[in-house]
Amino acid sequence: MRAAHARIARAAALFALAGCGSLARSKEDPARVVRGPIASRTQEPILLTHLAFRPRRAATQPEGTSSIAVQEAYSSIYQTGHTSTSEVTFDGELSRTSFALRRALSDRTDIEVEIAAVYATAGFLDSFVDAYHHVLGLPNENRSDRPKDAYEMKLVKDGNVAYSLESDELGVADVPIVVTHALAVESERTPAIALRAGIELPTGSDEKGFGNGKFDYGAGILAEKSFGRWTATGAVDYTWPGTSDSLDRAGISAEDGFDVQLGIEYRWNDRMSLLLGAILLPPVTRDVLVKQLDDQILSIDVGCAWDLGERSRLTIGLEEDAIANAGPDFTLMAGWILQL
DSSP states (O other), X not given: OHHHHHHHHHHHHHHHHHGGGSSOOOXXXXXXXXXXXXXXXXXXXXXXXXXXXXXXXXXXXXXXOEEEEEEEEEEEEEEEEEOSSEEEEEEEEEEEXXXXXXXXXXXXXXXXXXXEEEEEEXXXXXXXXXXXXXXXXXXXXXXXXXXXXOOEEEEEETTEEEEEOOSSOEEEOOEEEEEEEEEEOOOSSSOEEEEEEEEEEOOSOTTTTSOOSSOEEEEEEEEEEEETTEEEEEEEEEEEOOOOHHHHHTTOOOOOEEEEEEEEEEEOSSSEXXXXXXXXXXXXXXXXXXXHHHSOEEEEEEEEEEESSSSEEEEEEEEEESSOSSSOSEEEEEXXXXXX
């Protein structure tokens, strides 16, 4: 069964890469349709319980319209480390399936609500990720120290279990609500600029690792500018995540901080764009002195988006932590958006 799953994973990864080049490149500049950036979020288990702003355009939802977006992200995670008082063992695979509704409140303001389900398991990707890292010359983070396709998601400090994630159990995540307001519309000379603010409702179980049991808050600024076939997007956000009771009992506080997002889009033809993105995140915490938790995460996203129709779009992508300490080793993403 695992061999079959591994073949499916290889096929999906090849599809994500090869599918981007399946359509012929247009010789003339295609229509300026912005399809990016990749709306990813880093699937580090504890960070999934915190408010995270996804990459998005600075342009807001057109007045009087709505959109729905469905995304699946599947990650292979291996983060292990210890000190004399702390031990981190995050070894497994994690699926997050989300459904987001975005609605225009005015000609320059929209609101987005996202509901997600999380499922963690031992999985089947270890052999694939080993081969993937070997071929690309990426660090393998001592994966051979543990049995293949094993499962454990636990943080222990001073004998207290500060965080654990239930395996083979489907759980509802916390619910983020984000309002975005466009300050300036893009012109030939100036970029589009927008502000956003968000709150995350504690709907996920903190005891089972699906949420933190606290309200999270954040705010940020977005920018977007197109040049011929190219579009650049960026964002800087600051978040104040709540600290769960289990982390607090172990003397650990969630880290506030800035994230930085950058995106580059190249319109291959009238229907498809190639996408590249990067997200730099602050550490999960500064209270556990192992690099798997107190190091930054630099997620690199590569993918493509193509129009299935006038109002429907499919995006696929791969994500890797370039620092290779605190983030997932490999994430495969697929998303579909429909304009209503």
